[in-house]
Amino acid sequence: MTTTDLHRLTGAYALHALSDEESTAFERHLAGCEACAQETAELRATAARLGLAAAATPAPAMREQVLRRIGTVRQDSPGEAARTLVTRTGRRTRTVSRWALAACLAAATALGGTAVWQHQQAQDAQDRARRATQATDDIAAVLTAPDARTRAAELNGGATGTVVVSRARDRAVFAVSGMAEPPRGKVYQLWFDDNGTMRSAGLMDSHRAEQTVLLQGAVDGASGMGITVEPGGGSKQPTSTPVALLSFPS
Numbered sequence: 001m002t003t004t005d006l007h008r009l010t011g012a013y014a015l016h017a018l019s020d021e022e023s024t025a026f027e028r029h030l031a032g033c034e035a036c037a038q039e040t041a042e043l044r045a046t047a048a049r050l051g052l053a054a055a056a057t058p059a060p061a062m063r064e065q066v067l068r069r070i071g072t073v074r075q076d077s078p079g080e081a082a083r084t085l086v087t088r089t090g091r092r093t094r095t096v097s098r099w100a101l102a103a104c105l106a107a108a109t110a111l112g113g114t115a116v117w118q119h120q121q122a123q124d125a126q127d128r129a130r131r132a133t134q135a136t137d138d139i140a141a142v143l144t145a146p147d148a149r150t151r152a153a154e155l156n157g158g159a160t161g162t163v164v165v166s167r168a169r170d171r172a173v174f175a176v177s178g179m180a181e182p183p184r185g186k187v188y189q190l191w192f193d194d195n196g197t198m199r200s201a202g203l204m205d206s207h208r209a210e211q212t213v214l215l216q217g218a219v220d221g222a223s224g225m226g227i228t229v230e231p232g233g234g235s236k237q238p239t240s241t242p243v244a245l246l247s248f249p250s
Contacts, residue, residue: 010036014043139214142166142173149249155179155227156243159209163225165248170219172201172248175212182206182229189230190215191238192222193245198238201225224248 006029012018013026030037142148145166152162159178166172174190182188188204190213202216204227215225224247228238 007033007036010039011043014040135214138171139173139212142169142171142214145169151246151249153244153246161227161244161246163246163248165219167219172215172219172222172225173212174215174225176204177210179204179209179211181209185232186229187232187234188243189228189234189238191226191228191242192217192219193224193226193247194220194222198226200234200236203234219248222248 006026009018009022009026013023013030018026030040143164145168147168148164148166150162150164152160155161155176157178157180159176159180161174161176164173164175172192179188187206190201190204191198192201192215199217199222202213204213205211224245226238226242226246227244228235228240228242230239
């Protein structure tokens with residue numbers, strides 16, 4: 001194997017594509033060739049950054065396509081004139097061959113797009129599960145608080161609602177059964193009644209007839225709560241007559 005041959009193995013070495021014998025010979029060469037050492041380090045960094053995107057099993061034909069295309073790309077050795085291109089400003093730039101190799105790596109990494117999407121979906125599901133668990137814990141903390149007080153009431157349409165308040169925790173929970181769905185494009189919005197001034201306490205799940213909801217925000221001296229029908233996404237202030245009003249237990 002000649003010195004020129006060794007100069008051309010930087011890309012294969014960076015991708016661990018050499019045999020044991022070739023790797024040993026190249027590593028001996030690398031110890032005394034600053035140009036190859038720099039190029040190898042840069043190619044390894046490129047491969048590592050591309051690999052961070054994700055990995056996926058490529059289509060069976062991809063390997064043959066990549067190998068066939070690599071065979072048409074000549075890698076210049078560090079000492080050859082073709083190694084550099086001079087721009088109008090006189091700047092020294094990298095050879096096309098290096099970026100051709102990086103482009104091949106990028107093309108292969110692009111196959112990981114599906115894996116990235118799947119990973120994001122799984123991450124979103126985990127985030128939703130964590131939020132649901134936290135909400136369940138917060139609801140349980142109010143319901144089991146030593147100072148928890150409860151008040152039940154009949155709501156419009158035959159539904160029944162119960163509000164539980166813990167002044168020590170400064171939180172309230174609302175449980176409802178038999179709640180009819182709101183009109184299309186509308187939602188049920190919960191409100192704290194601050195002695196006549198309504199303060200948003202979050203939205204209900206409009207598709208569930210039975211649910212238990214932790215009111216968003218602190219009770220903070222509120223005297224009761226209300227429920228209104230609002231446009232999808234909710235409102236800053238009530239825009240309809242309350243379908244239910246409950247005073248908080250003392």
